Amino acid sequence: MSEQFSRRDFLKLAGVGAATTAILTGCGPASRYVKREPYQQMPEYNSVGQSTYYATTCRECAAGCGLVVRTYQGRALKVEGNASHPLNLGKTCARGQATLQGLYNPNRIQGPIKHVRGDRLYDSFSNPFLDDINNAPANMTWDEAIQVVADALKNYKPNEIAFLMGMAPDHLFDLVTDLAKATGMNAPLRFGALSMFEARATLSKAVENLFGQPGLPFFDVGAAQTVFSFGANFLETWLSPVSYTRGFAGLREAETKMRGKFVQFETRMSSTGAKADHWVPLRPGTEGLVALAIGKLVSEMRGGAIPRAFSGVNPAEAAETAGVELVALENLAGMFATSNVLAIPGGAALGQSNGLEIAEAILALNALSDNFGQPGGVYLSPLAPDQTEYSRPASAEEMRTFVEKMAGGAIKVLFVHGVNPVFELPKSLGFEVALTSVEQVISFATFPDDTATGADYVFPDHHSFESWGYQRIATGTSQPVLSGAQPVVTPFFDTRSTADVLIAAAGLAGGKFASALPFADEVEFLQAKVGALLSQAGGSFDAPDAATFMAYFQQYGGWFRNADARITPDGSGVLNSNLSGSVAEFSGEGEFFLVPFVSPTLAEAGANKPWLQELPDPTTTVMWNTWIEINPETAHELGIENDDVVKVVSELGEVQAYAYLYPAIRPDAVAIPFGQGHKAYGRYAESRGANPADLLAAHFNKAGDLAFGGMKVKLEKVSSAERGVGLSRMESRMGVYGESMGEEH
């Protein structure tokens, strides 16, 4: 204390300050007031004070889990899984839960807009706590909008019109397919970043090559003894994560059987890999070689002739190439030889130039356990009740062909629904540039996403909780399932169902357009499609007439055939097939393998939901940002510390992000999550983090999937971590590897 300001003075002032604070804070109202808006006209099946529940289908990914949404006075309040839905049995994932934040998103497009390409669809700088959200206002009526669509259909040749659609919903895809078939328009293309990172085309092609019929494999993880997963992130986003998570619980369950074992082979530890008993870090692109080596070692241990499939590989060389110890492979082979092993080829392993060979080699391992069509083994997923053959989404190579058509001027009108290709497709495919060559771009986006920003018109579809529809369950359950969707709330804004817009526009366009869609509205179309199941026996419910059938379809959230309809693949020739242990080719001059992976929390479309942004990444606990995972040893050599800004340079471009020193990645690789880096998509997503798709070159594997794992990149440190700037993490890193403890790591 100085001479002028005594200790006593200080205590007096502090006392007065504390007393004032206590008085002021204690006098607020007991609780913040809220507003309640009762129904104007209450539906008769509602009761004041009682919640009403509606069954519908999740549209946050294409898996199609059944949901039951609690509504109160016409507002959707809470999402739960539909317990009677065979796919998810009452469970949901975090992204399903966050659907509500899409419904109530402040940056939804609120009505039909005629839009100047490139103009902003909302003002990202408005204060989220005030009402002035400043979204682009609707500037046309729906009648004008429908006229625009009708003119586009009528004034262009059918082969100049194209539809680009997302993986959901299926009913709209069917409607557009019907329209295209009847009028000669280009058949609609479906694409999603998840299907690209899952390498679905490769999976289906490998199944076709080995078993003679295409299909999406179904891996019965729940009944397996041991699972060897090669880069399958089945607890995160892969194919049907809720169903596979349940399967994983079954694998680990240890009261009625032995606890199942789980081995994960991958370059960086995913949150699925973090659950493994053994985690084997492989050099990217060597998964097939390792699978064949394990196959050969197992055959040798069991004695007898080495099957032809595995005879061509030298385990010692394979181990050397893959960067693992031979003894590790021998131990795993020993484990394999005494157990029934389910081998799963995941997307991270298949996104390589030799992805198809890798998929075949991994699938072939299952032949050693002879588990095709057996509990705990490999099946082909059942087809949906109204399906006769498997259909897969477009591969990246097919997308490139499409983009080339756009750029060449062959596509004059492009309709986009349910997908955001400017963000989801690698920049190297040139979608954004090709979009400028299309005369008229009409987006049906619910949110002002990166693609809608480049459109001439935005005719917003309802949010999935305001929509009708159905979704075929592609995999994850033994039953054929047609999952039903219905509106759980009335639309908040002046949006309109895209199916209704197309039906009305086709009617206006007349001729074969009108006769292709002879329906009054979307619901009539649905009744026509779903009603066809009425005559089928063996379903989850029967109904005396079409109206009752539709009512049950809504009530139960879909129609499920009761029988196990999984297809047993014909694996008789697998061990005698010719499998090559080729090594992947890499493009780029850098010294590090680039491992792009899908963010388990955000996936391709979650970035505009704050719950998901705030949800810590399961392995790193990072929130709200993009990070680059670097092995601490590598980082030390390069002089990189945590939270340094690092530039990753590929042959195509560069992205910057904060460094995250991650011990569970190979020292010769760096990994970046996919999910952030939007240029639009609302205030929570825009200009946040970086998009690794900007780095990916247009190299494909033999099945046409993108070789997204086939890049080599350079690392450059841009700037050192500044105090107070960096990644927000849920976990403090103090003490981890000696950080902040005054010692070198």
Next chain:
Amino acid sequence: MIKKFFDWLKQPLGLIAAGIVFLAVFSAFAYWLYTTQQAPAQPVPGFPHKTHVAFGIQCLYCHPGASKGPAAGIPSQSKCWGCHNQIVKTRDSALLAPLKDAVLNGESLVWVPVAIVPDFVQFNHRAHIAAGKNCEDCHGDVSQMGIYQNPQVFNMGWCLNCHVETAGEDQELLIKLSDCGTCHY
């Protein structure tokens, strides 16, 4: 310097200045306190609960959720208008103009509930009705109220007091009714 300031404060001029500052701060604080204690504006000004009760309308007629679930609920405006439309005096009353406008224009009346508890309290009306409590036990004599006002603060001491009294000598019931998880889960 601060000593100089304190010395000056002890002079008559300083005392007057301190008094003015004190008065200014005190009145600003008093005004602010006053504003926090005002009832929020409601869409139908002066809504008379007492008139409705006097006509013999039961609480549960407009708030039926109380006997069925957590929230008593606010009636839909079509329910209000269902009666008021039939009564000549209220059909064209200026006092009811907000209701009539809302019904005719298809807009909502936005109410501000005042009998509320914080989000961390899982209050359920049904259990209280089922235990034989009457509405007025907690909400007071609504037959004398215009716009509803809470007869007391709904705080935890008040809740627990009644829970303990209700349990009486029954130790098992006391444990159930005073367990944290009964209301906070």
